[in-house]
Amino acid sequence: MSSHTTRPPKPGIRLHVDLGGDPRPHRSAKIEAHLRVDVAADGAPTDLPAVQLAVMIAVDVAESNRAAVRHALPAALRALPDRISFTVLGSGPEPVRCFPRDDDEWAVADQNVRRRAAFVAGSLPLHREGPRPAGYAAWVAGARALLTGRPVSVRHLVLITDGSSFSSEDRLEEELDACAGQFTCDVFAVGVDWKPDPLLKLAERLHGTAEFVDEGLGRAITGAIQRLRRVHTPQLPIEVTVRPSVRQVSLAEKTPRPHRLGGLPESGRPHRWSFPTYQWEQGRRDYLLTLVADSDADPLETELQFAMVSIGGVHAPVTARWHHPEQSPLQELAGADSVRTLNATARMRSALRRGLIALQENRRDVALERLGQAARLAVRLDAEWVLDEIRTVADVEDAAGGRVRLRSVDAGTLGPMILRAGSRPEGPLTDPVTARPGPRCRGCRTPAGSEARYCITCGEKLL
The missing domain is CATH 1.20.120.1690 (Four Helix Bundle (Hemerythrin (Met), subunit A))
Structure with a gap:
């Protein structure tokens, strides 16, 4: 397959596609392609205005671990930027509103509001002996109820947990499905009794990260909010339109935050899939697109377009050819290394x-x-x-x-x-991306430029 670099119709986004190799035909052939998306700020403000952010800080911690948040949470609240919307929830059998305490669901930060929030956080309710807490599903449901009603560009949950509310989480999958596309989440684990798997599930499904914080919790919360302000595009779907012979489509982000993306088929367009992505900052992201296709009705040794990838008005095709089963491809494709x-x-x-x-x-x-x-x-x-x-x-x-x-x-x-x-977030891949080798004459094996149609040596038509 060719390496396709498109010129963006609007500045800021560039899309590059590399195929892993030309596949062998059978009923369930797997085609893998590396998608690289580069986003430039192109004159956008350095920071998103804080008025466009709503952050829910949820403290799912037992009374025995109060020391982990006693100083960190007030420090993080005092560092909030002016005009950001925020709310703080403490722990009980169900999430408990801590700030603001009046009828308003949200506070808007200024000097006075930050001071009152930091003072109230000193008496934050935490889990005590008694009924078992409701679990992570309750925190996710509470975040959905609050965040989805806030009309801002970026809605985010910061969940601080010591694992004391973890249960079998029968409802967690259902709640995560309901939250898809509504908000994002970072998880900070404190203490020693939490289980990694549900925290990783929360971070992956809600497009954030999960990390253990032994010291510096206040700095970690402040850093997460600063990262949110670097978001230039809160949501940007990657759309994949496939040929009818493609039966399965999957897309996984590999860098900077490895996780599998959930695809949504578009109503009335059975061959088009949309994969929502979130929190686009300036820089590069790498994805692995996997297609499963049948070859029954396709010609061999013919360049075929199996998909069109679109993001932000930029498009790039995914093309490949079926080889005769008994033959080997003439040469390795340039994109194979990156895949x-x-x-x-x-x-x-x-x-x-x-x-x-x-x-x-x-x-x-x-x-x-x-x-x-x-x-x-x-x-x-x-x-x-x-x-x-x-x-x-x-x-x-x-x-x-x-x-x-x-x-x-x-x-x-x-x-x-x-x-x-x-x-753990990773930086972008560093392997150089080279152009696909041009065609080669099947008769005399003379190489040709990528735009050539006939061999310069023997005059035969190139495939």
């Missing part, structure tokens, strides 16, 4: 996370295998942060060979590492 890198990075993160979970569950054989796999891939991808994580729990004897020796570790210390493996 392989995306897949290898995903395997590396998955191996690291699964290895840490296995170690936490005392399945040491599995942990040894997974962490060794993560080490091998980290060397290949030059991901030093992964090797640093592995060295926390094991001696790395031969990283390239995947040989590690586990040490005895406290299972309670592994939670923060599991969060980082599943939610």
Whole structure:
């Protein structure tokens, strides 16, 4: 497939598509493409006006962990920018309104409001002995009830949790489905008794991050709000229109925040899918688009367009050709390296996370295998942060060979590492993207330019 770079009809967005390889025809052939989206500010204000932000700060913490938020929350409230809408909820059997305490659901920050909010936060209600708290589903439902009614550009939940309200979460999936597209969420874990998986689920489904904060919670909350102000486009769908032979479509963001995107079929357009994305800042994002297609009615050795990718008025095709099953493609496609890198990075993160979970569950054989796999891939991808994580729990004897020796570790210390493996933001891929090689004459094998139609040596028509 060609590498297609489109010129944006409006400044700010550039879309580039690379295909992983020309596929072999069968009923369920998988076609993978790397989508790279570059967004430039192009004269937009440095910061989004604070009046366009609404932030709900939810403190899901037990009384025994009050020290974790005693000073951090007032400090974060005193640092709020003027004119931002905010509300603070404390903990009980159900979320409890802490500020504002009058009939208004939202406070708008100024010097006096910040001072009153910081004072009230000193007596924030937290979980005590008694009825079991309602769980994360209740926090998500409460955020939806408040945030969706606030008519601003960016709506965001900051959830601070020590895991004390975690339950079986039977309702969590249902609530997350209802919240799709309504707001985004960052999760800050404090204490030692929380479980990583539900926090990662919250962050992934609500397009944010989950991280453990031992110290500096106030700075973490302030940093999250500052990042929200750098958002130039709160929501921007990636639309994928496919040919009828494509039966399945999936899209996963790989950088900066790895997570799978939920696709929404467009009403009345059965071959068009929309994948909502959020919080676009200046910079680059990388996605892996996967198509599953049938080849029964398609011609062989013919360039076919399997999809059109559109974002912000910019379009790029995904094209490939079916090869004869008994033949090998004449040459490797330029985009294959970038697709392989995306897949290898995903395997590396998955191996690291699964290895840490296995170690936490005392399945040491599995942990040894997974962490060794993560080490091998980290060397290949030059991901030093992964090797640093592995060295926390094991001696790395031969990283390239995947040989590690586990040490005895406290299972309670592994939670923060599991969060980082599943939610740690990454920078953009660094592999250079080159143009696709031009066609080559099938007769005399002379290479030709990408726009050539006939061989300059023998005059044969080029495919």
